[in-house]
Amino acid sequence: MSALTAFTGARIFDGDLWHQGAALLVEAGRIAAIVADRDIPAGAVRAPLEGARIVPGFVDLQVNGGGGVLMNEQPDVDGIRTICAAHARFGTTALLPTLITDTPEVTARTIAAGIAAKAANVPGFLGLHLEGPHLSIARKGAHDPKLIRPMQADDLQRIVEARGKLDALLTTVAPESVSNEQIAALAGAGVAVSLGHSDSGYATVAAAVAAGASMMTHLFNAMSPLGHREPGMVGGALDLGHLNAGLIADGFHVDPVSIGVALRAKKGPGRIFLVTDAMSTIGTDMTGFTLNGREIFRKDGRLTLADGTLAGADIDMIACVRFMHDQAGLELEEALRMASLYPAEAIGMTGRKGRLTHGHDADFVVLDDGLAVRATFIGGVQVYRV
Numbered sequence: 001m002s003a004l005t006a007f008t009g010a011r012i013f014d015g016d017l018w019h020q021g022a023a024l025l026v027e028a029g030r031i032a033a034i035v036a037d038r039d040i041p042a043g044a045v046r047a048p049l050e051g052a053r054i055v056p057g058f059v060d061l062q063v064n065g066g067g068g069v070l071m072n073e074q075p076d077v078d079g080i081r082t083i084c085a086a087h088a089r090f091g092t093t094a095l096l097p098t099l100i101t102d103t104p105e106v107t108a109r110t111i112a113a114g115i116a117a118k119a120a121n122v123p124g125f126l127g128l129h130l131e132g133p134h135l136s137i138a139r140k141g142a143h144d145p146k147l148i149r150p151m152q153a154d155d156l157q158r159i160v161e162a163r164g165k166l167d168a169l170l171t172t173v174a175p176e177s178v179s180n181e182q183i184a185a186l187a188g189a190g191v192a193v194s195l196g197h198s199d200s201g202y203a204t205v206a207a208a209v210a211a212g213a214s215m216m217t218h219l220f221n222a223m224s225p226l227g228h229r230e231p232g233m234v235g236g237a238l239d240l241g242h243l244n245a246g247l248i249a250d251g252f253h254v255d256p257v258s259i260g261v262a263l264r265a266k267k268g269p270g271r272i273f274l275v276t277d278a279m280s281t282i283g284t285d286m287t288g289f290t291l292n293g294r295e296i297f298r299k300d301g302r303l304t305l306a307d308g309t310l311a312g313a314d315i316d317m318i319a320c321v322r323f324m325h326d327q328a329g330l331e332l333e334e335a336l337r338m339a340s341l342y343p344a345e346a347i348g349m350t351g352r353k354g355r356l357t358h359g360h361d362a363d364f365v366v367l368d369d370g371l372a373v374r375a376t377f378i379g380g381v382q383v384y385r386v
Helices: 077-088 104-119 154-164 180-188 202-212 230-237 254-266 317-324 332-339 341-346
Strands: 005-006 012-013 022-025 030-036 047-048 053-058 060-065 093-102 128-131 169-171 192-195 244-248 272-275 288-291 295-300 300-303 366-367 373-378 379-386
Touching: 005 093, 012 272, 012 300, 030 154, 030 332, 047 332, 060 272, 060 379, 077 104, 077 379, 093 202, 093 373, 104 202, 154 169, 180 192, 180 202, 192 202, 202 230, 244 254, 244 341, 272 317, 272 366, 288 379, 317 332, 317 366, 341 379
Parallel strands: 005 047, 012 053, 060 093, 093 128, 128 169, 169 192, 244 272
Antiparallel strands: 005 022, 022 030, 053 366, 288 295, 295 300, 366 373, 373 379
C-alpha cells in the first residue's frame, strides 16, 4: 500500500495510549501518524472501520507450527508461509518460526528456508528461533533426548553465519550444554540467546547473563523452580533485571496465580512477554500429529505425549491476550503490550514493531468489542479479514 490511507472510525491504541475521534495514517507500508479526524489530509484514501479497535500487531517469538504445518516436519519456504498465514488470522503480524530440537541436517534445512523466506518477503516472517538441541536432558520436556547434545564449534559457526543473513535469530540453550564463551560469541554476533530447558542454579544463570544471554524461554516450564535456598532458573528470570522472559498464557503451562506473582516480582528493565509455543494444530481441526516420530495428542486445549508431558501449546496470540485480561486480571493495555511491544523490545525490533507511531511498520490488528480479530494488516496490506 503506497497511497496515503486513513483508517477511520476506530479507537486506536498506539502501544501507550488510546486515541478516539482519530485516524491511523499509513503510507508505503509504514505508520505516517495518528491524527484527529478533522486533520486527515484531503488526498488520503479513507478506509472506515466503524466501532472497531486498532491495536499493534502481535509479535510471537516462539511458534513451532500452524495451519497443519510443523517447522520440524516441513522446513521450507512453503511451510514458513503456511505458519505465518495461520497465525495472521489471530493477530500475529511478526513471528519466529521455531525449530524444536532436531538433527543437524534438519537444522541446516530450516536455516536455509529462513534465508529464502526473507528473500521472498513472506508476510509475517521475522526470523528464526532454534530451540535446542543444546539443552539439558534433565529438563527436556517434549524434546527428544536422543537428539539433545552439547554445542560444538560447527554448531556455533552455523548459527553465527545464519544471523548475518536474517533480520533476527534467537536460540534457546541450556548452560549445561554450552559454555559462557560460546554464549558470548553468539551474543557478539547479534544472536539473541535465551536460556531454557535447564536445571541450572541461580549463579550459573547469572554467569550466562553476564556472558550475553538476554532471555528466558517459557518461564516456569522446563526449568529449575524458585526454591527457598536455591532461586534456580525461575529466580534468575525474575531477579536479573536485564533478562526478558517468554510466558505461555494458556492456563495449562502456568497457573494464573503464578503469573501474577511473576509479574509483580519481575525486575526491570527486562519484561515478561507472551509467546504461544504453538504447534501445527492452530487454525485446524487436527486431533494429533507427530514430532520426531512420536505421537502428540490434542484434547481439551492441551497437547501431550503419550505419558502426559505437555508438548507445545494449542493456543493463538489473541487467546493469550484474552486469558491475561480475563483470567490473570491484567489491564487490557498491558496484555496488549505483552503481545506486541515487549517481545519487540526483547528481540531488538523496537524501531519497527510493537507500536503504531511514525516510522513503525504498519502492522496492526482490528478487534471487535469481544477481542475477536476482524482483520490483520502487515506492512499496511490486509492479509486476513473475517
